[in-house]
Amino acid sequence: MRPYESETVRAVTGTTIRPGGLALTRRAAEVCGLGPGDRVMDVGCGTGATASCLHSEYGTAVIGMDLSPVLLDEAILQHSGMNLIRANAMDLPFQSGGFDAVFAECVCSLLPDSVSALDGFHRVLKPGGHLVVADLYWRACDRTAMQPKASLGGCLAGAVDRRTLVRRIENAGFDIDVWEDHSEALKQLAAQLVWAGISLTDWWGVDCFSGACNNDRRPGYCLMIAHKKENPNG
Template sequence: MKPLYLTTPVRQGLGACLRPGGEALTRRAIELLQPKAGSILVDAGCGAGGGMRILATEGRKVFGLDLDFGLLSESQKENTGPLVQADLARLPLADGSVDAIFCECAWNLTKKNEVLSEFYRVVRPGGALVLSDIYLRCSGGTLVANGWPIRSCFSYATDLATVENMVRAIGFEQVVVEDHIHLFKQTAAEFVFAHGSLHEFWKAVVGDEQLAKRACAAATLTRPSLFLLIAKRSNE
């Protein structure tokens, strides 16, 4: 079975920005970070290129990385910067070579600590990490991770305190976190509008009545939401 972000209902619902909230969270990150013209930015897990299109405005230089060749082919149509097929745990970038690295709704699907270490390595001293993804509001939610019937950002999500601790443990500082449940709920509402209910959305995704019920039950128990995190590497 395809991962959630590659399924037809999700692709049709989200378009080029394969994440809840679409472009809004990327624009919010730019508002907070204020990257200057000429800044070198990396979109790690760039997908179909929706985020790169936004990052590349105002004279910023953007590089896109993704493991999925098909999505990179779509991203190429945006013509916003160089693209490389790469594992985020093994970035083809020199130490301290970028001003900021953006990873939007891709981190949960990776080897998280290895990827954070790579992010820290390639960001210059004084540079920034921008991380957004799903987190679980229910403290016991991780116990039912296997309840999700499809590989997705929900399956490997944790509580927000765990996310912050992991980022700080790698060495990032000045961690700022925002909850964006309004964007998560907005995306859920759009899926309900398109399919009639969340159950019917999940049924369209997984193609099975019982698996759809399992997904709805997991969502009820874990109470997922969406976070935006910005952290800095210290000036060494």
């Protein structure tokens, strides 16, 4: 079982299972100008909190997808009327250009190949459609510093620094509209997990107390909103 599937962890994080919760989801929805009739894909929908929020509060038509049977079964139980499917973010089962927005909250850092996944997100979006990424990243003051290698299943397994993340999204055919650091929300969640007796080493997938993390290289959390270029050559 991965850390985010644990009932103990979810008792601390709530239904969103990530820093910032639905406040960042709503922030992104407002920036994207989402409204009734917009088609949204929620990649890694977990227990369905984001999908439910975007549908009930903004009137969007949401498809939520996740690979975890543990989380997806709970999502279907809690949100019986939602369109929730088991699917792989690395192989999206949707036609090209069919969505107005793709939400990937705490997803890219968990994927085996986020570069290929970003290409897939780009493919399914309409020109001008929005990509929302809320995720962990390495806050490295020394850009040449090696980033700690997290274990498979750890939430930092695929995390990269800001510059690398921005470059990957731009190379996939997006223009970035918003970059916001929300590392304070990550600190708050980490403190809550520790207070509940949950090992951050298991959560991160790396031991941040052994010197792997320091003032120049530590986990952070960001919200990034981008749009698919209208002109793929521009």
